[in-house]
Amino acid sequence: MxxxxxxxxxxxxxxxxxxxxxxxxxxxxxxxxxxxxxxxxxxxxxxxxxxxxxxxxxxxxxxxxxxxxxxxxxxxxxxxxxxxxxxxxxxxxxxxxxxxxxxxxxxxxxxxxxxxxxxxxxILGMTGITAYIGLTEIGQLKEGETLVVSGAAGAVGSVVGQIGKIKGCHVVGIAGSDEKIELLKSKFGFDEGINYKKTEAMGEAIAQASPDGVDVYFDNVAGRISDGVYQNMADFGRIVNCGAIALYNATEMPTGPRVEPMLIKKRVSMQGFIVGDHQDKFTEAVKQLGKWLGEGQLExxxxxxxxxxxxxxxxxxxxxxxxxxxxxxxx
Amino acid sequence: MxxxxxxxxxxxxxxxxxxxxxxxxxxxxxxxxxxxxxxxxxxxxxxxxxxxxxxxxxxxxxxxxxxxxxxxxxxxxxxxxxxxxxxxxxxxxxxxxxxxxxxxxxxxxxxxxxxxxxxxxxILGMTGITAYIGLTEIGQLKEGETLVVSGAAGAVGSVVGQIGKIKGCHVVGIAGSDEKIELLKSKFGFDEGINYKKTEAMGEAIAQASPDGVDVYFDNVAGRISDGVYQNMADFGRIVNCGAIALYNATEMPTGPRVEPMLIKKRVSMQGFIVGDHQDKFTEAVKQLGKWLGEGQLExxxxxxxxxxxxxxxxxxxxxxxxxxxxxxxx
Structure with missing residues (x-):
């Protein structure tokens, strides 16, 4: 059967x-x-x-x-x-x-x-491709910038952070247990990790971990975690809206701080992103990911x-x- | 003295x-x-x-x-x-x-x-330049698209709408009195006008005025007016965050519906915009605005x-x- x-x-x-x-x-x-x-x-x-x-x-x-x-x-x-x-x-x-x-x-x-x-x-499938295209095409990550990743211990997030390190960035990961934070640092090479379950004041924690402000925020979660990151965006920062798992099960329209004043003050962009729209970049992405994997640069x-x-x-x-x-x- | x-x-x-x-x-x-x-x-x-x-x-x-x-x-x-x-x-x-x-x-x-x-x-100063650069550089407005403008009877908004018409777009303006709405249509050539003070259900009103969805939203106000527009964004729509006058006098952090699920679902971008960052385009902008003004295309x-x-x-x-x-x- x-x-x-x-x-x-x-x-x-x-x-x-x-x-x-x-x-x-x-x-x-x-x-x-x-x-x-x-x-x-x-x-x-x-x-x-x-x-x-x-x-x-x-x-x-x-x-x-x-x-x-x-x-x-x-x-x-x-x-x-x-x-x-x-x-x-x-x-x-x-x-x-x-x-x-x-x-x-x-x-x-x-x-x-x-x-x-x-x-x-x-890593060689949709999750790796999502990390690669989101960070390079949408986030336009540049060497030396500060990258914050939510859902950092997840499939996409852990690749995002590693690509950030390959590109010479200061990388901060947000995840939901001390064990995951330890993994981010020891296995994936993140510079900083924040356990959001133990952190009431997300804004302050992000500020401490990102002293120069956040140039690229790769967001897999939305909700109160993202509110804390939004408070710390650098001028001309870019928010890659890849996922919103904190909101997916909401039965009523979730509300939160309005983002427009921050977007204007800091000239920040938010860009909703679905990997399937970027099929023309898949070959490049898989090739680059496979190369890094083969070189031992990606865990x-x-x-x-x-x-x-x-x-x-x-x-x-x-x-x-x-x-x-x-x-x-x-x- | x-x-x-x-x-x-x-x-x-x-x-x-x-x-x-x-x-x-x-x-x-x-x-x-x-x-x-x-x-x-x-x-x-x-x-x-x-x-x-x-x-x-x-x-x-x-x-x-x-x-x-x-x-x-x-x-x-x-x-x-x-x-x-x-x-x-x-x-x-x-x-x-x-x-x-x-x-x-x-x-x-x-x-x-x-x-x-x-x-x-x-029109030949910062307001005209703001309209021109916001719409062309940030909004990337294309012929035949649907453009919605808030604060449409204002200094920037009225120029934004007219440039939209020059570019062959369907243009919807939002303003706060019947007199202003009349002005938008008779003087500035907008296709549709919505008096937000008389409109409880902004989302429905925008939907009715923008049957194909909103490709570019040039926002001068934020707040509940924008909430209604956000519900009606077309796939790959662009939101130009130029102003947020509805929030400027707030003494507490204003809250509203979270935007991330919409941004992802529709692959929409929001981009905070300050005209002073785009000085390299000022000469082009004033030249083009002066030309349109001379040709009688701009009121x-x-x-x-x-x-x-x-x-x-x-x-x-x-x-x-x-x-x-x-x-x-x-x-």
Missing amino acids: NKVIELRSRPVGEPTLSDFNFEETEKPTASDGEILLKTEYVSVDPYLRGRMSDADSYVEPFELDKPISSAIVAKVVSSKNKRFDEGDYITAELDWKEYQLSDGKNVRKIDPNAAPLSANLG YSETVVEGFENIPQAFLDLFEGKNKGKMIVKV | NKVIELRSRPVGEPTLSDFNFEETEKPTASDGEILLKTEYVSVDPYLRGRMSDADSYVEPFELDKPISSAIVAKVVSSKNKRFDEGDYITAELDWKEYQLSDGKNVRKIDPNAAPLSANLG YSETVVEGFENIPQAFLDLFEGKNKGKMIVKV
């Missing part, structure tokens, strides 16, 4: 396990032009929360009682498509199914010997949860900050 | 007349290299409110018991400087004094026959208050929206 995970109900506020259906179907067979794929690694990401709502968004919402999909690494178990051989590994946006068919469109072959398979969902962390049936729980754990680095489910 | 207006106290919240000193001093005499200037027209602008506070800002705060300064058109009444002759007209940032000396630095001669003298404080409004002693009241009236177009005091 073939296990499938579907969206059962649209979450109101924080998602729960009851928002998911666990189904079983027949294992399919490849027809001409198709490949049969066996799911090996599944990426769970905060942005999926947005697709569970039917609010107007930049991606289609998931349909109720249909499989959820995300970035997946899969093995080709049988092929009737000339581009693929049995035993190939690929990555693509695929359904949360143990086995599924594909016509090969938007499927990218990966080299299982270049890096661990799961890296293709992280990465994964939290790997085992078992297909644990995909929804792994997704829920993202909102509790239980992951260090990329959250991945090994099937 | 020579009348002078000084800052008496730093306003808390809305400024009042009691924040100003009215003094009299001796009329000065020009020494070698100096010119004696007689003030003819004085520009009063919302940004002066910021300089009355001693909070950290992009310009020096005014000093207590010292004259306030702003953009002024003056006549050279005597000259001991080779660059200037008696009878010349000039514009510069000068003190609120009837007569004052200058060494000629940062003083620009103007042609009294090219346009009315007061236009050099408005402008002034509210001219008479009398040197009425400068402070004219400034206070800005916060009540009593001006239509540029607020100017004729001495």
